[in-house]
C-alpha cells in the first residue's frame with residue numbers, strides 16, 4: 022500500500038513539474054510576447070556588466086594608412102548580395118543589450134543567410150569542396166544501405182536461433198562479422214570526410230573574410246568608427262570555425278535520417294505489398310506524427326540560436342580581456358594593477374559561466390521533452406505502424422521485416438531541430454560580420470550608443486545630418502594631381518560625433534614644412550587621420566596625394582613581428598626592398614642617420630628575430646620609426662610627436678637629414694627646438710578655432726609674447742578671486758562670478774577693517 026502511495030505521489034509530482042515547465046513559458050510568451058521581459062535579473066548581466074565592459078573595449082589606436090578607400094564595383098555587388106540576405110532587423114537583434122525582439126529561429130532570413138554563406142564555401146560545382154561533398158554523400162548513402170543489410174542479417178540470425186538451425190546460424194554470424202569490415206570503414210570515412218569538409222569550408226570563409234578585413238582599412242574602422250562588432254578577431258576565428266563545423270556535421274546528421282527514412286519506407290512498402298497489406302496507413306501515421314511532434318518541439322524549443330550568439334559574444338569578450346593583459350603586462354605590473362585586471366577578468370568569466378548555466382538548464386528541459394516525444398510517442402506510433410500491415414495482411418511477415426518496422430521509430434530527424442537553431446546563431450554572427458566589413462568599405466558606420474545630446478546638437482549646428490548615431494558623409498574627397506594637401510571647410514569630427522573643429526581650410530604644398538600645435542585634444546592627430554583617410558571628411562572638400570606619398574609616424578611606433586631588417590622597411594618585405602634597389606648596407610646608412618647603427622653590431626645579423634617591442638627602448642623605437650621615412654622617402658612625413666623620447670641633438674640631426682632629402686615635414690610637437698625646421702605654423706586654440714601663417718622670426722616672437730601675456734593674466738586670477746570673496750563677505754553681498762557667498766567671520770577689531778571702512 023505504502024509503495025503504491027509513494028509511486029503515485031512521485032508520478033504526480035513529476036507530471037505537475039512537467040506541466041509547469043511546459044505551461045509557464047507558453048503562458049508567459051502569450052502574455053508578454055517577448056522573452057526579453059522575462060527574468061530581468063538573469064538578463065541583467067548581459068545588458069549591464071557585459072555592455073559596460075564592452076563599451077570600454079573600444080580601442081583608440083592610430084594605424085598606418087594603407088591603400089585608398091575607393092569602393093569598386095565588385096564590392097558594391099557583394100554588398101547588395103549580403104544586404105539582401107541580411108535584413109537590418111535581424112542584425113540589430115545580434116546586440117546583447119536585451120532589446121531584441123527577433124528570434125534566431127529557422128526562418129526566411131536564416132535560409133537566405135545560409136545560402137549566401139554556402140555560395141562562398143562552395144563557389145562552383147567543380148570546386149574541391151563540391152567534390153568532397155559528393156564523396157561524403159556517396160558514403161552516407163552507402164551507410165544507409167549497409168544499415169538495411171545489417172538489419173536483414175540480424176533478423177535472419179534470430180530466425181535461425183528460433184528454428185535451432187545451428188549451421189545457418191553460424192553462417193549468418195560469419196556474414197554479420199564480415200559486413201562489419203565495410204561498415205566500420207564507411208563510418209570512419211564519414212567522420213574523416215566531415216572533418217575535411219569542415220576545414221575546406223573554414224578555409225574558404227576565412228580567406229574571404231580576411232580579404233574584406235584588410236581592404237580599405239576595415240580592421241581600423243570596424244573598431245574605431247563603428248560599434249556593431251565588438252570583437253572582430255573572435256568572429257574571424259571561433260565563430261567561423263563553429264559555423265563550418267556545425268554545417269558539415271548537420272549535413273551528415275540530416276542526410277542519414279532522410280536517407281534512412283526514404284530507404285526504409287520504400288522497403289517497408291514493398292514488404293507490406295508483398296504480404297498483401299496496405300502501406301498507406303503507415304505513411305499517413307508517420308507523416309502526421311513527425312509533423313505534429315516537430316511542431317510541438319519547435320514551439321517549446323528555447324531560442325538556442327540567440328543563446329549561442331550571446332555565448333559567442335561573451336567568450337569573445339573574455340578572450341579580449343586576456344589578450345589585453347598579455348599585451349600590456351609591463352604597464353599593469355608597474356601600476357600594480359593586478360587587482361583591477363583580476364576583477365575585470367573574473368567578471369567577464371562569471372558572465373560567460375552564468376550564461377552557460379542558463380543554456381544547460383534550458384537544454385535539460387528541452388531534451389526531456391524531446392526524449393519523451395521521440396522515444397515514447399514515436400515508439401508508440403512505430404508499434405501502430407507495425408501492427409496495421411500485420412493485422413491487415415493476407416500472409417505472415419518475417420521477423421526481419423518486423424525489425425524494419427521498428428527501426429522507423431529510431432530516426433533522429435527531429436533531433437536536428439536543436440542543432441539547426443544553434444546553427445542559426447552562428448550563421449547570424451558570421452553574416453553580420455561580413456555585412457559590417459562591407460559597410461566599412463562603403464563608409465557606412467553605425468554607433469548609436471556613442472553620441473551624446475550635446476554632440477548631436479553641435480553636429481546639427483555645423484550642418485551635419487545624423488543617421489544611426491553617425492553623421493552622414495557629405496565631403497568630397499579627391500586625389501591631388503600636384504601632391505598638394507587641400508582642406509576646404511572640412512570639419513574635424515570624432516567617431517563619437519564630437520565636433521573638435523567646425524571648419525578647417527588649409528593648403529599645404531610640397532616643401533612647405535608645417536608645424537602643428539595647440540592644447541591636448543584640440544584635434545592635431547585627428548587632422549592626420551582625416552588626411553590619411555582613417556576618418557571621413559563629413560563636409561567640405563578634401564584633396565590629398567595618393568597614400569604612397571604620405572607616411573605617418575606615431576608617438577609609439579609599431580614594431581612588427583620579424584627580423585631587424587623588417588623593422589626598418591616595414592611594411593615592405595625583403596623581396597620588395599630588393600625590387601626597390603635597396604641593400605642591407607643602404608639600411609645600415611639609414612640606421613646611422615637615426616643613430617642606431619650599433620643595433621646591427623649588437624644583433625650581429627639583419628635576420629635576427631626578436632620581440633622588438635620589448636627589446637628596444639622607447640627612444641630606440643622612436644628612432645627606428647624615423648629610420649622608416651629614410652627608407653620609404655614619402656613626399657610628406659606626418660610626424661605625431663614621434664621624437665618626444667629622443668634627445669634634442671639627435672632629433673635635430675634627424676629632422677635636418679629628412680629635409681635634406683626633400684621630405685616635407687608635417688609635425689605635431691610641443692618642443693620649441695623643432696620650430697626652426699618648419700616654414701609654417703597651424704595653431705589650434707582648443708575651442709574649435711585655428712590660425713595658419715608663415716613661421717618666421719616675427720611670428721615666433723608674436724606667439725611667444727601672446728603666450729607670456731596669457732600666462733601673466735591667468736596667473737593673477739586666483740588672487741583676484743580671493744580678493745573678490747573678501748569683498749563679498751565684507752559687503753554682505755553675493756557675486757555673479759562666485760555664486761553663493763561664503764560666510765567668513767569678520768574680525769571687527771582688526772586694523773584692516775578700519776582701513777576698509779575708511
Ligand SMILES: Nc1ncnc2c1ncn2[C@@H]1O[C@H](COP(=O)(O)OP(=O)(O)OP(=O)(O)O)[C@@H](O)[C@H]1O
Nearest residue numbers: 081245515516517521540541542543544545546547
Ligand atoms: N577613436 C576615437 N574615438 C572617439 N574620440 C576620439 C578618438 N580619437 C580621438 N578622439 C577624441 O578626439 C579629440 C581630438 O583628439 P586628437 O587625438 O586629435 O587630439 P590631439 O590634439 O592630437 O591631442 P594630444 O596633443 O593630446 O595628442 C579628443 O577629444 C579625443 O578624445
